[in-house]
Amino acid sequence: MSIRLALALASCALAGVAAGAAGAAVPAKPAVSRLTAVQVAYLTSCGGCHGVEGSSAPHAVPTLRHLTGSFLCTRQGRQFIVRLPDVALSSLSDRMLTRVMNWVVFDLGGPAAAGRGARPYTVAEVARLRREPLTQTGLTAYREQVVAHVEARCAAPAGLNVYGAAYGPGVKSPSPKG
């Protein structure tokens, strides 16, 4: 080994040690995820209850993650998830609500919808559907009916049935803090 090569290797080794020491001395800043406009709209309008990643308490709040896409298996299911009161009457614009619905169904909701070639919602479709929010009493019973049709027609995941099957304690009604 020539002296020049030995010096070069030694200087590289020293640089590596210095870099390692610097890395140990300066603690890494915790990573904060950057959210897209659609994610912000989902989180501030839906994600508190449905969960940041679409999973929350499944008996109290329907799970979205890997499940919501299944509703697009039937025409009734496709309309149902837009006509739900908190969706239809949300403060989001038609355009942003459409983006959120497509993100929930195709990204958060898993490959169930996309795999069957379901088409994305259009702004006109969402605008029309949200003008007819579901108002019947017994919304949970109606959901069971919609899910039963989805299950009869497609290979729907079992998790679709969990919501409404049995309520846990403490979900009867919200009460103000003292």
Next chain:
Amino acid sequence: MKRLDVDNLGERLTRRLAGRLSRRSALARLGALLVAAPAFPLLPVQRARAADAAQSKPKGTDFSRAAQTHDDKACNYWRYCGIDGNLCSCCGGSMHSCPPGSQPSPTSWIGSCINPDDDRAYLIAYRDCCGAKECNHCSCLNTDHAMPIYRPQANNHVIWCFGTQSFEYHCSMAVLVGLAQ
């Protein structure tokens, strides 16, 4: 009565100027004036009004302008811009963990707060810890982005213990969800 002779007056003024100033001097002064003009405010009234408009729309919220970023046991810590309840940081827990003996609720409401260190908005999940007697330390009430009770999804006065075993309220966390901008 002698009439005002404008022609004569103009001629005398022009001749006097011509006698004192050279053409080069006049051109140099005119050039300097043209170059310097943009440095001065040409429309002082309009600029004053623009300044007023900028002052009337300060950045952030009243809370964020007075917020701090070092003490998470004080109500004016930046993440608490929409919190209502006892700070878990004062109850044996932290901003993102429940005190021993209490259970984090899987549901929450999500608001956004501005971090004064970088002037950016971050989403914050206000998640309650439930199933233990109320802590009653560091009780705070801030209302940025909180909505009235008829919009319960974003109401901070509701006990957010949906989905837990007990509805007994203990304290509130402020979990950082992500950067909104």
